[in-house]
Every structure is written in structure tokens, then in C-alpha cells.
Amino acid sequence: MILGLPWDFVVFILFPALLMWVIVLLYYLGVFGREDEEVQS
């Protein structure tokens, strides 16, 4: 168990979900994908 949760749940479900959330956060903050903003209509 990791923090009371099954290890396979943490590795295969929780981690990928949090990773996706962080990637979208970085996108929103402009760490990448800035070209979308620059060419906005």
C-alpha cells in the first residue's frame, strides 16, 4: 500500500491522472503552447 491505497492504483491510475492535470496546468500557464495565444482571433 502507498498512503493507504493499493500500489497498482497509485501507479496505473492516480499518477497518470495527476500527470495529465499538471500538463494542462502548464499549458494554461503558458509553459508550452504559447503559439495558440499569439495567433488568437
Place this chain on the structure above:
Amino acid sequence: MNGIVLTSGAKIMMLATFAAYLVLLLLIGYLAERRFSKSYEDFIAAGKSLGAWVTAISASASAESAWVMLGLSGMGYKMGFAAYWAALGCVLGYFINSLFIMVKLRKMSGELGSYTVSDFFEDRLRDKSHLLRVISALIIFTSMILYVTAQFMGSGKTISGMGIASYTTGVLIGGVVIALYVLMGGYAAVSWTDLIQGLLMVFVLVIFPILAVIRAGGFATITTQLKQLGLASVLPGRQAVESLTWGFVIGQLGISIGYFGMPHILMRFITVKDTREAKRAAFISMSWGVLVFFGSVTLGVAMRVLLPSLGDPEQALPRFTVMHFSPIFAGLVLAAITAAIMSTADSQLMYASTALVNDLWIKLKGKRPEQKKLVTITRVVIAVMALISIVVAVLKAQVIYDLVLYAWSIMGAAFAPIVILSLYWDRYNRWGALASMIAGPVVTVVWHVVPALKSRVYELVPAFFISLILSYIVTLLTSGKEAG
């Protein structure tokens, strides 16, 4: 047998909370009517002026039906941790939409001047024959009738499940209230009420799972107890649940495919104010999704420990509320569940009527009637669709989950490949899109009705990939002809 018995005092308090919520929705409908029913563009697209919060939460709330409150928590109750695959599949869908679809679609549809998804297909693929418009409108209309009916059935089931009224009355309450505020305020009413409904959903699906986990003794206790039942692993072969196979895992992750093919969700990305707001909306939507999906499964998983003998797993949330909280909270949860239902059904109703009036009638007729007449016609279509769905919901009973996933699959397989290829492949043409629109629904139906296929993997996965590949091949084969 699983019906909840309430005292008359509790019932009155619960009903009062619920009634206040319904009145709020009607009030929003009225306010939207005052501001957004003067012109037809305002009525069907709120003048393309929606901000990030309304866009994000309304797109998310309308994407999620009663399934997210009842079906998903029920899945957590029944399957234990394996149900989180469904949550991950949904989050994956939000991720793809947020990163690859939202901003790009807003930008391209803005450049083309498109108001609806069918407009976008036709404008982007330069289809002067209107063939794509006609077929997409027909697919949308059929799928949405099915979808709206499932939502009304969800309304009946929820209200009767909480011991408030009969199934038929529950269907009528949901159906009539939705029809009224959509009729009044159109797309703006749908989006604003969806914002309220989406916030209510996330509130319930964050607070209640936390309380359920605490009452169950924390995650360590839940994991230990589920381990004894063989429900604490997410990997096939390690679980007691026979249905946890790799086919199941692929199928659950495949739910994500549906998100970028749903016209009523894509419409929100088209009507957001600008690309900057679209980017903000992407993050808000993603955050909402993570909280809601994981919250719902967590509630079901905790309920398995709190109340192991629940006959109908889909009653996990209503039962938890009635068992542990005051009737006012029960009213709030009832409102949240119906919110999930209403936010989906209203968007479907609105979009289906827009498909018929804007995408078919106006464009095929060639001549545009006056604004007021168009708004009236759209309202009549909304009323007729709502009536048909209410009648079908009252007469027919089928598992909500099946119905919703079926419609989800048809639209996902038909439109998702077109959206992706339209946004990312310059050579993509209308013949390729046509191939998707035909192959997607056909493969979905065939896969769904053949038990040997259906039992292997959720039909959307093969239907999407076959549709995508055909779309690509047909475009390549016809590209010379189009260029000429």
C-alpha cells in the same frame, strides 16, 4: 426494496430544498430570455460571448449525465478500485479536449465564422452539397433523442429512489422543468444553468466522498476491507471481479474517445469568447473532471465498506446522504443528481433543435426567415423533442448506463475522427468525413448487437478506429478528385 423511507417532515424539508433549486433554474431561464432571445444567434449561441468559467463548467456538466453521480459511484461500489479505470478514461477525454481540441477549434471556427459543429464541418471541408450537414444533423437528432430519454429516465429513477414520488412523476418533473427554461432562454439559459449545476455536482462529489472515506475509517481501512473481498486491485487477474479484463480496461479508457466527438460539448468551445478564454476554460474543465470522476468512484468504494448489503449499487449516493445527513443535504444531493441529468438533457435538447432548424431547415431552404420566427420555430422543436422523450421515458425502461453509452458511442465514432482530422490535416476532405459518418454508427450498432463482439470491448473503441482509418483512406483516394 432499496427504496428510501423518509418521515413526512424530512420529506418536506428535502422537497423544499429541491423546489428552491428548480425555481432557481426557472429564474435563470427567465433572465436569459430577457437578454438572449432578441436575435436568433443569441438564442442558439449566446452571441458567441461565453467566458471561461461558463464554457468550462457548462461543457463539463453537459458532458456528464446521471451516470457520473449514480452509475459511476455504483460501479465503484460493485467493482471496487477497478472502477477507477472508468474515471481515468473520462479524465483522459478531458485531457485530450483541453490540450488538442478546445483552443484549436475555437480558433478555426472563429476564422470560418461557424456557429455549430455542422457549420464547422461544412465550412472547413467546403461541402457545398450540404451532404455532411444533412447526415450529421440526422445522426445528432437520433442520438440525442436516445440520450435525452435516458436522462429523463434517470430523473424518474432518482426521484423515486429517494422516496419522493413515483418514477413517472420523476420523469415529468425533470422533463417539464428542463423544457421550460430551455424554451425561455435558449443556449444562454442552458449554459448558465449548466454552470450552477456543474458547481453543485463538483461540490457534492468532493465533500461527500471525503465524508464517506472518513466515516469508513480512512483509505487504509477501505483498502484492507476491499482486499478481503478481492476488490482492491486495478489489474486484471488480481481481482475477484470476473468482468475486470484487459478488454474492460481498454473499453473504459476508450470512453475518452467520445469526448471530442460530442456536438453539444464542441459547441461550447465554438461559442467561447476567444482563444485566451478557451485556454483558461481548458484548465478549469480538466480540474472539474479530475475532482468529479475520482470523487464519484471514491464514494462508491467507501460505501462498499459502510453498507456492504446494498441491493442496487446505483443507490450508493442517495443512500449515503439519507443515512448520514439532514434532509436539507438530501435535498441538495437530489438537486445535484438531477443537475447532472438536467445539464446534459438541456444541452442535448438545445443542440438537437439547433441541428434541425439552423443546420437543416435554414441552410437547405436557402432563404432566412425573420429572427423572431426562427426563435419561435426553434422553441416549437424543443417542445416537441422534450415531449417525445418524456413519453418514451415513461413507457420504456432500460438500464441508463447502456442507453447513454450507446448514444455516446454513435456520436463519438461518427464525429471524433472528423474533428481531429479537420483540425490537424489540411488535405482532409468531405468524402473522408462522409466515410466517418457512415462507418462510425454502423460499426457501433453491429458491435453492440453481436454479443461475442460486445463482450470483448466497448463498441466505441473499434468503431472509432475503423471510422478514423476509413476516413483517412477515403480522403487519400479522393484527394485528386477534390483538388480537380
